[in-house]
Amino acid sequence: MWTAVLTISLIALLAGLILSYANRSLPSDSNNLVEQVNELLPQTQCAQCGYPGCRPYAVAVVESGIAINLCPPGGDETVQRLASLLGKEALPLAEQSRPGRNVAVIDEALCIGCIHCRSACPVDAIIGAHQLMHTVIEVECTGCELCIEPCPVDCISMRSLS
Amino acid sequence: MSAPTYDLGKLHGGLRLQAHKQMSTAEPIRQVPVPAQLILPITQHAGDPAQPVVDIGEHVLKGQLIAKCEDALGAPVHASSSGKVIAIEPWPVSRRYGEDAPCIVIECDGEDTAIESDEDFAAYDTLSSEALLNRILQGGIVGLGGAVFPTAQKLMQANTCDIEFLILNGVECEPYISCDDVLMREHGRQVIGGAQILMHALSIDACYIAVESDKPIAIRNLAEVLGEVDDPRIVIKQVPTIYPSGGEDQLVQLVTNREVPSGGLPGDVACLVQNVGTAAAIHHWMVDHEPLISRITTVTGDGIATPMNVEARLGTTVENIVKFAGGYTENADQLIIGGPMTGKSVTSDRVPLVKATNCILVMSQTAPAKPEMPCIRCGDCAAVCPVQLLPQQLFWYTCADDEKKMRSHGLIDCIECGCCDLICPSHIPLTANFRTAKARIREQADEKARAERARHRFEARNDRLERSQQQRDEELARQKATARRAGPDAIAEILRRKQDKTDED
Numbered sequence: 298m299w300t301a302v303l304t305i306s307l308i309a310l311l312a313g314l315i316l317s318y319a320n321r322s323l324p325s326d327s328n329n330l331v332e333q334v335n336e337l338l339p340q341t342q343c344a345q346c347g348y349p350g351c352r353p354y355a356v357a358v359v360e361s362g363i364a365i366n367l368c369p370p371g372g373d374e375t376v377q378r379l380a381s382l383l384g385k386e387a388l389p390l391a392e393q394s395r396p397g398r399n400v401a402v403i404d405e406a407l408c409i410g411c412i413h414c415r416s417a418c419p420v421d422a423i424i425g426a427h428q429l430m431h432t433v434i435e436v437e438c439t440g441c442e443l444c445i446e447p448c449p450v451d452c453i454s455m456r457s458l459s
Numbered sequence: 460m461s462a463p464t465y466d467l468g469k470l471h472g473g474l475r476l477q478a479h480k481q482m483s484t485a486e487p488i489r490q491v492p493v494p495a496q497l498i499l500p501i502t503q504h505a506g507d508p509a510q511p512v513v514d515i516g517e518h519v520l521k522g523q524l525i526a527k528c529e530d531a532l533g534a535p536v537h538a539s540s541s542g543k544v545i546a547i548e549p550w551p552v553s554r555r556y557g558e559d560a561p562c563i564v565i566e567c568d569g570e571d572t573a574i575e576s577d578e579d580f581a582a583y584d585t586l587s588s589e590a591l592l593n594r595i596l597q598g599g600i601v602g603l604g605g606a607v608f609p610t611a612q613k614l615m616q617a618n619t620c621d622i623e624f625l626i627l628n629g630v631e632c633e634p635y636i637s638c639d640d641v642l643m644r645e646h647g648r649q650v651i652g653g654a655q656i657l658m659h660a661l662s663i664d665a666c667y668i669a670v671e672s673d674k675p676i677a678i679r680n681l682a683e684v685l686g687e688v689d690d691p692r693i694v695i696k697q698v699p700t701i702y703p704s705g706g707e708d709q710l711v712q713l714v715t716n717r718e719v720p721s722g723g724l725p726g727d728v729a730c731l732v733q734n735v736g737t738a739a740a741i742h743h744w745m746v747d748h749e750p751l752i753s754r755i756t757t758v759t760g761d762g763i764a765t766p767m768n769v770e771a772r773l774g775t776t777v778e779n780i781v782k783f784a785g786g787y788t789e790n791a792d793q794l795i796i797g798g799p800m801t802g803k804s805v806t807s808d809r810v811p812l813v814k815a816t817n818c819i820l821v822m823s824q825t826a827p828a829k830p831e832m833p834c835i836r837c838g839d840c841a842a843v844c845p846v847q848l849l850p851q852q853l854f855w856y857t858c859a860d861d862e863k864k865m866r867s868h869g870l871i872d873c874i875e876c877g878c879c880d881l882i883c884p885s886h887i888p889l890t891a892n893f894r895t896a897k898a899r900i901r902e903q904a905d906e907k908a909r910a911e912r913a914r915h916r917f918e919a920r921n922d923r924l925e926r927s928q929q930q931r932d933e934e935l936a937r938q939k940a941t942a943r944r945a946g947p948d949a950i951a952e953i954l955r956r957k958q959d960k961t962d963e964d
Binding site: 335420437 | 906909910911912913914916917918919920921
């Protein structure tokens with residue numbers, strides 16, 4: 298009987314050692330998980346979640362266990378998908394966002410060419426130079442609204458595309 | 460006279476439908492007079508809208524360009540008659556549901572003066588393939604079978620593949636519609652001429668004209684013309700009368716026994732399909748130099764007093780055309796633009812005739828739709844599906860909104876022919892379901908592509924900011940090192956110079 302107990306214990310010990318070694322030396326899949334979470338996020342880079350972009354939020358969700366319902370542009374659908382990916386509860390959105398696709402529009406008659414909005418745009422969707430009128434590249438705009446606040450003459454507004 | 464050939468591939472499924480075509484083919488094609496007002500939508504093709512090039516108040520002539528496209532992805536629009544542009548405004552159209560589209564409204568002067576062109580019209584066979592395609596583009600020619608894909612663009616795509624056969628689609632398998640039938644009966648020469656021009660554009664020597672077996676007069680007429688023209692490159696193929704044998708991929712399968720791969724184009728199996736109406740329009744443009752400003756359309760259904768085929772100017776309202784065909788009968792109830800299977804029901808007859816309008820169908824009161832019942836998994840829908848999908852299974856997945864499964868079961872390949880709807884004993888509106896699901900999948904794919912793009916741009920921007928920060932740091936370090944090398948005296952000297960300069964100011 299003791300032989301059996303000893304054999305099983307040895308096998309268990311060996312398996313435990315191999316597993317703990319593998320855990321330490323092989324790269325963890327948290328990076329992979331961050332990528333997966335990032336994939337589900339809408340990539341508006343709007344920072345409404347409190348992080349400076351979608352990837353940083355994905356990192357925070359995976360590594361610090363931050364709530365998954367902080368992404369208004371993604372909507373409830375994104376929360377659902379994140380919940381099923383991470384095995385968490387799908388809470389309702391902390392903050393609702395406007396439905397449909399919105400883009401920023403610069404009132405070109407009012408624009409003074411200060412380039413503040415250009416520097417604020419996370420996806421380089423605003424073009425323009427000092428003292429010259431700026432404009433938004435509509436197809437590239439993610440509707441993050443980050444350009445509205447820095448504008449000194451309030452000439453940027455959001456327009457719904459749907 | 461060359462006899463039609465019968466060696467054919469096999470079409471899966473399909474249905475034999477009541478044709479209802481005789482009612483409109485008894486009389487020859489009648490010309491609808493030019494109306495007092497023409498309404499020409501700037502989007503009469505699949506693609507980006509054309510841009511108007513005329514102003515309100517401007518006088519235009521028949522055949523004059525009134526809206527052009529910047530690139531080959533569209534088709535220009537020409538004035539269908541002479542008159543004055545009185546408005547460019549939204550108007551109800553049949554293409555979109557409940558939405559008005561921008562249209563150019565012309566008040567006709569009744570003189571119908573054609574534009575004198577100073578262009579040099581070279582014979583098509585002296586032109587290079589590229590020049591010929593450009594001419595076809597300028598004629599505003601689009602696929603007249605109903606999909607209105609710009610013909611020049613389709614030919615351009617085809618020229619990138621190795622095309623072996625041109626197939627002219629004269630099948631017209633949908634019930635009620637007979638405009639291609641009468642075209643082949645009366646304008647066979649134009650169809651054959653168009654085929655020759657298309658073969659020249661594609662630099663190929665083989666063309667099949669596929670005609671359904673229920674159009675014996677059209678076949679006989681085409682064969683007669685072919686005998687006169689004596690062009691051995693063109694062969695007429697008679698295909699069985701089964702709906703939807705006129706679908707592009709289905710026709711390729713029938714005529715050449717080659718299967719167009721999922722998500723592919725007929726070009727992948729060395730074929731190009733064009734509607735016979737398109738071929739005739741190309742001939743009309745290249746030989747008679749009239750752009751696409753009119754088309755033959757079938758006005759039919761039991762809600763029309765005298766069903767017939769008419770040739771009308773584009774922009775004529777449906778109201779005018781119906782009036783020409785004797786008006787509505789007492790129990791006319793539903794107006795459909797297109798055929799009963801794939802057409803769109805519209806609520807107003809103010810919509811204009813456009814390049815896509817192959818049929819104006821007015822139905823009398825029909826029995827109310829039977830209530831939908833649960834699927835009993837009989838599999839009849841799978842037996843009739845011409846694309847060999849499993850509609851009952853797809854229905855299951857559309858209900859569950861399971862995108863992965865919908866894709867793996869080939870929802871994207873559904874041609875929305877409506878066969879499964881007709882055969883379903885539980886009266887489930889399968890096609891409508893699939894149409895919505897397809898739209899949703901397309902939308903999600905668009906969104907995903909946009910997100911991916913935004914991510915790339917965000918990352919590229921971060922990289923760039925990091926790089927410039929690093930450059931600035933390096934520059935600073937370099938300057939510091941230079942200053943340190945120069946020693947404290949040099950620094951004091953520089954500071955003194957700066958102080959002097961400030962004092963001067």
